[in-house]
Amino acid sequence: MKIGCPKEIKPQEFRVGMTPNAAHEAVAHGHSVLIQAGAGVGAGFADEDYIAAGAEIAGNASDVFAKADMIVKVKEPQAGERKMLRECQLLFTYLHLAPDPEQTKDLLASGCTAIAYETVTDRNGGLPLLAPMSEVAGRLAPQVGAWTLQKANGGRGVLMGGVPGVGPARVAVIGGGVVGTHAARIAAGMGADVTVLDRSLPRMRYLDDVYGGTFKTSYASAGNTAELVAEADMVIGAVLIPGAAAPKLVTREQLSSMKQGAAIVDVAIDQGGCFETSKATTHEDPIYDVDGIMHYCVANMPGAVARTSTIALGNATMPFMLALADKGWKQACADDPHLLEGLNVHAGKLTYFAVGKALGMDVISPQLAIK
Numbered sequence: 583m584k585i586g587c588p589k590e591i592k593p594q595e596f597r598v599g600m601t602p603n604a605a606h607e608a609v610a611h612g613h614s615v616l617i618q619a620g621a622g623v624g625a626g627f628a629d630e631d632y633i634a635a636g637a638e639i640a641g642n643a644s645d646v647f648a649k650a651d652m653i654v655k656v657k658e659p660q661a662g663e664r665k666m667l668r669e670c671q672l673l674f675t676y677l678h679l680a681p682d683p684e685q686t687k688d689l690l691a692s693g694c695t696a697i698a699y700e701t702v703t704d705r706n707g708g709l710p711l712l713a714p715m716s717e718v719a720g721r722l723a724p725q726v727g728a729w730t731l732q733k734a735n736g737g738r739g740v741l742m743g744g745v746p747g748v749g750p751a752r753v754a755v756i757g758g759g760v761v762g763t764h765a766a767r768i769a770a771g772m773g774a775d776v777t778v779l780d781r782s783l784p785r786m787r788y789l790d791d792v793y794g795g796t797f798k799t800s801y802a803s804a805g806n807t808a809e810l811v812a813e814a815d816m817v818i819g820a821v822l823i824p825g826a827a828a829p830k831l832v833t834r835e836q837l838s839s840m841k842q843g844a845a846i847v848d849v850a851i852d853q854g855g856c857f858e859t860s861k862a863t864t865h866e867d868p869i870y871d872v873d874g875i876m877h878y879c880v881a882n883m884p885g886a887v888a889r890t891s892t893i894a895l896g897n898a899t900m901p902f903m904l905a906l907a908d909k910g911w912k913q914a915c916a917d918d919p920h921l922l923e924g925l926n927v928h929a930g931k932l933t934y935f936a937v938g939k940a941l942g943m944d945v946i947s948p949q950l951a952i953k
């Protein structure tokens with residue numbers, strides 16, 4: 583199979599879909615790999631590294647899209663990239679379709695088959711291709727939140743760890759999965775007073791067993807959430823219902839109960855965000871003010887640490903990329919029900935129910951698509 587990897591074009595996105603190591607393994611499996619010139623530079627990989635791994639270099643993205651059977655990327659295809667997708671081509675990347683009707687329409691019109699990293703599952707109920715980027719975004723969240731809290735950025739002027747004689751910042755993390763746990767660990771490590779809210783009692787038992795004493799947990803009832811949000815200097819949004827639009831857990835009205843200059847970091851923004859007032863921002867212009875509350879809502883946070891993120895993502899995607907290339911997507915998905923869960927679009931039809939529900943569109947079962 584010919585595997586193509588274009589340069590990412592989302593603003594300030596420096597990750598790349600394939601590392602030289604991934605290219606090397608694909609070539610060793612008998613595939614040919616076509617990388618767009620300069621695609622890896624932002625993550626510290628030169629074209630020569632890919633050539634040494636056995637890949638070919640393409641001068642531009644159109645060449646990659648025209649020649650490849652499978653496109654491996656990081657971010658959802660941007661409008662110009664969607665125009666280059668075609669029938670029978672396989673797209674393997676993050677999609678986040680539930681909050682994105684435009685992208686969904688274009689993918690359906692292209693006739694391509696699209697497997698979304700964020701809905702591939704594992705046998706423990708986890709999301710193995712989302713997890714590495716959730717680890718990164720979770721660890722970044724308190725860091726960007728601390729920056730947002732600085733006066734020059736419109737924040738309240740509170741130091742995460744406080745100082746002797748002055749108490750620390752209070753941080754509420756809504757959602758105690760991968761993002762939430764990593765965010766809570768780092769915020770606590772910075773000295774903040776941290777509480778994680780979740781609706782899963784087993785998850786909170788786990789967090790309490792492992793991190794009790796480092797941060798607290800609280801059941802995410804509307805009342806507890808409202809109380810902790812009102813007391814917080816920083817609120818981190820980290821909920822997920824896989825594939826679905828994020829539930830709105832904090833309304834605009836509730837902002838008036840918050841402290842002026844408090845920071846919201848809505849990591850869940852790629853699924854639409856869990857604050858009513860969230861709208862996606864970019865690394866170029868990451869924060870905005872609503873009623874005196876500073877919002878940070880960057881939908882590709884891991885792009886800020888592109889080298890760490892690219893390697894972490896590549897470690898997770900490589901076995902799936904190889905299975906898709908070796909067997910073809912239908913057989914690979916038939917052999918692995920967890921990979922089949924990643925199928926979101928095939929030949930003009932949606933194949934992921936939570937996306938169809940969020941967008942009010944028809945869906946066919948993924949099992950039907952692989953027949």
Ligand SMILES: NC(=O)C1=CN([C@@H]2O[C@H](COP(=O)(O)OP(=O)(O)OC[C@H]3O[C@@H](n4cnc5c(N)ncnc54)[C@H](O)[C@@H]3O)[C@@H](O)[C@H]2O)C=CC1
Nearest residue numbers: 715716719757759760761780781802821822850881882883
């Ligand atoms: N902005 C960015 O750059 C990035 C965003 N993300 C996003 O972060 C979000 C979280 O991802 P993960 O932590 O990997 O998901 P996860 O599945 O590990 O954790 C989600 C948690 O939310 C909890 N939850 C669900 N509904 C809830 C509710 N109503 N109230 C409280 N808790 C609730 C679940 O019980 C679960 O523990 C996702 O939307 C993901 O796509 C991930 C990486 C990068």
Ligand SMILES: CC(=O)C(=O)O
Nearest residue numbers: 715852881882883884
């Ligand atoms: C998960 C995701 O959206 C990202 O890494 O950008």
Ligand SMILES: [Mg+2]
Nearest residue numbers: 852881882883
């Ligand atoms: Mg994203």
